[in-house]
Amino acid sequence: MGVKSWMESWPVYRQWADGDPLGRGSAAKSRTSGTLQPRIADADHVTKSVCPFCAVGCGQNVYVKDERVVQIEGDPDSPISRGRLCPRGSSSLQLTTGDAREYAVRYRRPGGTEWEDLDLDTAMDMIAGRVVASRREGWQWEHEGMRVRRTMGFASLGGATLDNEENYLIKKLFTALGAIQIENQARI
């Protein structure tokens, strides 16, 4: 390192030379921090999204590298949020990529004391079978002499954290099966 660059790397010098007398701007950069890059710098692409927590609906930019989400930040384009996210929205990366997420089906048999493994397709078949059976057991053509054409055999709860399209399929499928006990978080 020459004397000139050595001098120039000295923060006190840079505070005066760079017009940053309080040392809160560029003068505060060290050689290491000068070479740091934001996590998003080498992302392959950015996907436009919406915060999954509350109903303000802040815009999110989802940064993807090698088919993995590497960062989630506020979307400055959003007229609702102007790039901001609150503590919850800022935790979206942990929510979606953190190690608290489960990636395997778990199964507990009646009377069982522990979880067991189960293949997803088998689970889906078993659930379909349970729905068909409970639907039949709880079937009512009439109630107090009036036609009702419904089943009281199974119920569903949830939807406020899901997409409109998902809610639509829940209501459509379960109503077609005759279920009426369909509810979500709207009352909590």
Next chain:
Amino acid sequence: MAECHPVGFQWVMEAKARGATVIHVDPRFTRTSALADLHVPLRAGTDIAFLGGIINHVLENERYFHDYVVAYTNASTLVGEDFVDTEDLDGVFSGLDPEERHYDFSTWQYEGGEVQAASGARYQVAGERVEGKDGSDGPRSGVREAARGEAHGSGGAGITGDFETDETLQHPRTVFQILKRHFSRYTPEMVAETCGVPMETFLRVCELLEENSTPERTSAFVYSVGWTHHTVGVQYVRTASILQALLGNIGRPGGGILALRGHASIQGSTDIPTLFNILPGYIPMLHAESSTDLQTYVAAEKAEKGYWAELGSYLVSLLKAWWGPAATAENEYCFDYLPRLTGSHSSFETVMAQLEGECKGYFLLGENPAVGSANAKMQRLGMANLDWLVVRDFSLIESATWWKDGPEIETGEMRTEDIGTEVFFLPAAAHTEKDGSFTNTQRLLQWHHQAVEPAGDARSDLWFLFHLGRKIRERLAGSTDERDRPILDLTWDYPTKPMPSHPGDDEPEAEAVLAEINGWDGHGTPLSSYQQLRADGSTACGCWIYCGTYADGVNQAARRKPGTEQDWVAKEWGWAWPANRRILYNRASAAPDGTPWSERKAYLWWDADEKKWVGHDVPDFSPTKAPDHVPPEDATGVAALSGTDAFIMQADGKAWLYVPAGLTDGPLPAHYESQESPVDNPLYRQQRNPVRQIEPVVHPADRFQPSGDEPGAQVFPYALTTYRIAEHHTAGGMSRWSPYLSELAPTMFCEVAPELARERGLEHGGWAHVVTARNVIEARVMVTDRMPSLRVAGRVLHQVGLPYHWGPNGLVTGDAANELTSLVMDPNVHIMETKALACDIRPGRRPRGPDRLALVADYHRRAGITERTGLDPAVGGAAGKDGKDGT
């Protein structure tokens, strides 16, 4: 708002920077209070008294917006002679059947007319139309209980007959004069006594609000579940509506009443309801009594005036979307395929049905009732009685693991080996792993795009539903059972896209589902407006209020023109229902003659040269209807609205200061104490909402406490309220597993005032346990002025505040506040009362094991609690005070 909707709160701060005054009315001091000009702590559960006091002040001092009130509200309408108000019946309205906990609504109608509710209990009129009766014989209780509370939306409601009006507002039976009499007892003294708000503070709020509600200025109200989680919750919002209508603050920029909702798409899941009582677009679910066939149903439920007159078109289009070619004119478009209600089937009744063994299977799709729903133990007891349970979530939430490690295992009430419930846990995909739209709290649909594929077994709920439906249809294929026709005839052929990391496991195209929700005509061309919908089977539409969100085959919800490149209304960001309209009732932003009330607040106005409404938004009105338009006598539907009928959802086109039909618990709000309150109702002899929904949830694990002056009430001497904080989300399913958020707010705590801490020997940072008739929980003690003690009814009342985010699982754990709450409900919309209760608090941790039950049993004994406690009938205007017969 700064706690629960922090980024939305930036706009409050923007307004403050421009000179707006911010008032925060809340029992606790929060980050919102810290930034407000004025924080007004009040006793939890007394907002109707507080708002009613302001209404009284506005009326007494003639501070209402006269021209707005006369033109746009029903102030001048005359109410029938049979109506008797709370003033004359000790706190109840005419028509009460105290034993049945039910009002006969016929005496609440306008003079000379019958009006159909735009929202709420529309069957009040529907039942009569079906039976062809004059209203003396109302619908059976099953219909009453069926919660038509959410059956609102965009459109008008029915109206028949000619109402009488008095535009001088002087006739004693005008709504205006009734309002004046009704609220006359809500004096500043009474507010102080009831709410614990000093008179000077209260009068300051009145002045600030009144000064800021003029042609030049508008005031907005923002609320959340702090107003709705009460046995009289709907009436809280009603009180604010009355006030805002009187002040001319609705339909105008900067005005309104904004409900801030807690989940990303809780608005969407109400519009496209995963709710028992409505079909998409707030079409009422079929009821066995009034829905024998399509024509009868439509005749009963539709309106004569406004947009609900087209109900038949909306419903037939929905049936065409669901059953496609199978839905024909001959089979009434498969109308008979729809299941019918016979009463209330809200999640709390479902819990009871589980306990009775009727409901055997349960899907939990991103919801965690084992800690998130009222009386969490009841939720778990219900689940323990199921044959099977499917939990779809990110992590192993409490609702997935209660059979192994729930509180009842610890107390010995249940043994894992004895629980017969089969549990499937299926990991869910995150928002970054799927395409789809959320509808935010302002009715705005915003599309989120898939960034990556879900890993392992994680799948979207779209995938789950689609493949579950496919597998069920395969199982039933070939069935000749009539019961299986609806599922076999269902349109279920959504295009799919392959998931490269999960070969053969195709994901349905979310945009194709959105296209079906939007609807198409007979050629498959996407529709652009619900006005194109027909009742002849030529159009299909999955949710009429969302029609237009896929106009021109373009995903309008995915529009993202940067806010900086648009005007302040930002109409090209996402898509708002209905018709991309951003402020509802925006006709009211102009004076009756079509000119803006003021330049400063100009939003929409009539352009006389162009002969149309112009301005910053999509008109909430026929765009060419002149301000002086008078509809012909025989007009129906939209054509029956006059040029000044700004409130197009309402039967008479007016904002309702008084509600002649649609509410189950009164045409006007009245202050009732919560089911459990440490205070006797200072306003009326009637202690509690006489028609609150309570009998259906009576259960040994859901006992109620004595209240007010009743013997035993002193065992639970403190007010209790629950709430959220910025660092966690709802019941914690999406936040207690996050290291960042867990570090920010690491443990369950309770907030108590220094005076209460002294009274009970509570130490800051130490442990306390909180007791109600349901359960006991423990929490770290936060001694703070943020939860102030108040002077109420001549004494000092202490309050206990509990966040409701915690539960036994996750990185940071704690007892769930919902162990303490009960299932008593508001009669309109079946919302439970978690915001105002009474409790005891003691130092130290709660007992473990069976001792926990013993402690609660001891409180029952000391308070004299029996299975009838708190179930007292209403006074009905004559007998002794509600509850005076006590336990």
